[in-house]
Amino acid sequence: MYELETTALDRIKLRLGLAEFPVELNSIAVEVICAMYNRSFHEGIKTEGVDTFSTTFVDDILKEYETEFSRYLAIKEKQANTNRGVLRFL
Numbered sequence: 001m002y003e004l005e006t007t008a009l010d011r012i013k014l015r016l017g018l019a020e021f022p023v024e025l026n027s028i029a030v031e032v033i034c035a036m037y038n039r040s041f042h043e044g045i046k047t048e049g050v051d052t053f054s055t056t057f058v059d060d061i062l063k064e065y066e067t068e069f070s071r072y073l074a075i076k077e078k079q080a081n082t083n084r085g086v087l088r089f090l
Contacts, residue, residue, distance in 0.1 A: 004033050005029075
């Protein structure tokens with residue numbers, strides 16, 4: 001399970017271009033780790049059907065979180081630019 005955690009956190013950091021993993025994304029990491037764990041039992045299956053039960057895995061587990069990733073990066077960019085261009089006298 002530790003390997004899945006490390007892999008998920010590393011992939012999220014690489015996707016967002018981050019050096020450290022932010023705690024704000026912990027819930028996404030948990031969902032990704034669960035998806036990776038479930039996928040490990042049926043690795044490589046794209047579609048499988050048995051009567052009314054079928055299994056399909058997506059190619060990119062992180063793709064469904066692109067909106068959240070974009071929002072996170074936008075918020076961080078806005079926070080970084082909050083004091084830009086402000087002149088303060090001491």
